[in-house]
Amino acid sequence: MKILTLGGGGREHAIVWALSKSHMVDEIHCMPGNGGIQDLAILHEGDHTNPDEVLSLSKRINPDLVVIGPEAPLVNGVADVLRQEGYSVFGPNKAGARLEGSKAFAKTFMKRNNIPTASFDVCTQLPEAMEALKKRTAPYVVKADGLAAGKGAFVLQDLKEAQEICEALLNKNYLKEAGKTIVVEDFLPGRELTVLVITDGSDYIMLPPSQDHKRAWDNDKGPNTGGMGAYAPVPWVDKKMTSQIEKTIVKPTIDGLKKENIPFKGVLYCGLMIDEKQECRVLEYNVRMGDPETQVVLPIFEGDLAETMLACSKGSLKDIKVPLVQKAAVGVVIASGGYPSAYKTGFEIHGIERLSNVDDIIIFHAGTKKVSNKYYTTGGRVLTVVGIGGNIEEARKKVYKNIEVISFEGHFYRKDIAARLEGPNNA
Ligand code: AMP
Numbered sequence: 001m002k003i004l005t006l007g008g009g010g011r012e013h014a015i016v017w018a019l020s021k022s023h024m025v026d027e028i029h030c031m032p033g034n035g036g037i038q039d040l041a042i043l044h045e046g047d048h049t050n051p052d053e054v055l056s057l058s059k060r061i062n063p064d065l066v067v068i069g070p071e072a073p074l075v076n077g078v079a080d081v082l083r084q085e086g087y088s089v090f091g092p093n094k095a096g097a098r099l100e101g102s103k104a105f106a107k108t109f110m111k112r113n114n115i116p117t118a119s120f121d122v123c124t125q126l127p128e129a130m131e132a133l134k135k136r137t138a139p140y141v142v143k144a145d146g147l148a149a150g151k152g153a154f155v156l157q158d159l160k161e162a163q164e165i166c167e168a169l170l171n172k173n174y175l176k177e178a179g180k181t182i183v184v185e186d187f188l189p190g191r192e193l194t195v196l197v198i199t200d201g202s203d204y205i206m207l208p209p210s211q212d213h214k215r216a217w218d219n220d221k222g223p224n225t226g227g228m229g230a231y232a233p234v235p236w237v238d239k240k241m242t243s244q245i246e247k248t249i250v251k252p253t254i255d256g257l258k259k260e261n262i263p264f265k266g267v268l269y270c271g272l273m274i275d276e277k278q279e280c281r282v283l284e285y286n287v288r289m290g291d292p293e294t295q296v297v298l299p300i301f302e303g304d305l306a307e308t309m310l311a312c313s314k315g316s317l318k319d320i321k322v323p324l325v326q327k328a329a330v331g332v333v334i335a336s337g338g339y340p341s342a343y344k345t346g347f348e349i350h351g352i353e354r355l356s357n358v359d360d361i362i363i364f365h366a367g368t369k370k371v372s373n374k375y376y377t378t379g380g381r382v383l384t385v386v387g388i389g390g391n392i393e394e395a396r397k398k399v400y401k402n403i404e405v406i407s408f409e410g411h412f413y414r415k416d417i418a419a420r421l422e423g424p425n426n427a
C-alpha cells in the first residue's frame with residue numbers, strides 16, 4: 001500500500017510511525033511533514049489545507065489511502081474533493097467536519113440527538129449574548145463558533161470580562177468570521193477526558209481514553225496551550241464508565257450523523273467533562289485525532305493502523321477486530337522557550353540520537369526540520385517524548401528518566417504529566 005498523510009505535527013508523526021509498522025504498507029508520503037516524519041516518509045512541500053494542491057499531489061503519487069491529520073483540511077473540504085476523484089480517504093467530508101468547524105452546529109446537533117452537554121445559547125447579536133450571560137452565574141463560558149486554533153474558548157470569573165469578550169467577538173472583529181456567531185454555555189465542573197473513536201459512519205472502535213494537560217506550566221498553571229503532555233489509558237475510567245460513554249455519547253453521535261445523512265469516515269474526538277456524580281458530558285467534538293493524545297494512544301494500539309484506516313475509508317470497519325490494550329503510555333511535550341506566546345526557532349536539538357535505541361521510549365517530532373542529519377526547531381511544540389510501561393507509573397518513570405538527555409536553547413517541559421491520576425471524585 002502507498003499512503004499519503006497530511007499534516008506536520010506530533011500527531012502526524014505518531015500516525016506515520018504507526019502506519020509504518022504495518023506489513024501492508026510499502027511507501028508513505030507526507031505533506032508537509034517535519035524532521036522526524038522525514039525519516040519514515042517522502043515529504044512534499046505545499047499547502048495541505050488547500051484541496052487543489054492536495055488533489056494535484058495525489059494525482060502524481062496515486063496513493064491507495066489518504067490520511068488527513070489536522071482539522072483545517074477537513075473543514076476546507078479536502079476529503080470531499082479527493083473522494084469525488086475516487087481516492088480512499090480517512091477523514092470526514094466538510095459536512096461532518098462541521099462538528100468541529102462550528103460550535104453552534106455541534107451544540108444544536110447534540111441537543112437534537114439528546115447527547116449530554118452544557119446547556120447553551122447561540123448568539124449573533126450583542127443584546128442576546130448579554131441576556132445569555134445574565135441567565136448564568138460565574139464562571140462564564142463563551143466560545144467563538146468557528147475554528148480559532150485553540151484560542152476561541154473563554155472561561156471567565158468576571159461578568160464584565162465575559163461581556164467584553166462577547167462584544168469583542170460580535171462587534172469588534174476579534175477572531176474575525178470565527179467569532180461572528182458565539183456560544184454562551186453553562187460551566188461544567190469535573191475532570192476532562194478524551195475519547196477517540198474511529199468510525200466509518202456505522203461501526204466504530206473506541207480507542208483507550210486519554211488525558212491531555214493543556215496549561216503551559218506545572219500544577220496546571222500558566223496560559224492554555226495546544227497540549228503539553230498526555231497519558232493513556234486513564235486509570236479511573238472503568239468498564240462501567242466506558243460503557244456509559246459509549247451508550248450516552250458515542251453511539252448517539254454516530255447514529256445522529258447517520259440520521260442526519262452526514263457520512264463520517266475518520267476520527268470522532270469526544271472531549272468530555274466527567275463530574276463527581278460520574279455524569280459524562282461533551283465539552284467539544286473534534287473530527288480528527290488529538291495532539292498530544294495521539295502520541296500516547298497509538299503506541300499502545302494493538303491493532304494494525306493501516307488496515308484499520310483503510311477498512312474505515314471503505315466502510316468495512318465491522319471486519320476489523322482490535323485486541324485489548326495491554327500497556328500504558330505517558331507523553332511529555334518539549335516546547336520552545338516562551339511558548340505559547342512569542343518564541344524563537346532555528347536552534348539545534350541535541351540528544352535525539354541518544355534515545356533512538358532506548359527500549360520503550362519513542363520521540364515524536366512536531367516543530368522540527370532535518371538538515372544534514374541534524375534536527376533544528378521550527379515551532380512552539382517541538383517534540384513529544386513518550387515512555388511505555390505496564391502501567392502509567394512505569395511509563396511515567398521511563399519518560400522522566402530519559403527526557404533530560406534532550407536539549408536545545410530555551411527548551412522547557414512540564415515535570416508533572418500524569419502525576420495526578422485521581423478521578424472526578426477528588427476534582
Ligand atoms: P473547547 O475548545 O470547547 O474544548 O474549550 C477549551 C477548554 O475550555 C476545554 O478543554 C475546557 O478546559 C474549557 N471548557 C470549555 N467549555 C467548558 C465548560 N462548559 N465548562 C468548563 N470548562 C469548559
Ligand code: GLY
Nearest residue numbers: 212227290291292
Ligand atoms: N489536545 C487537544 C486537541 O487535540 O484538540
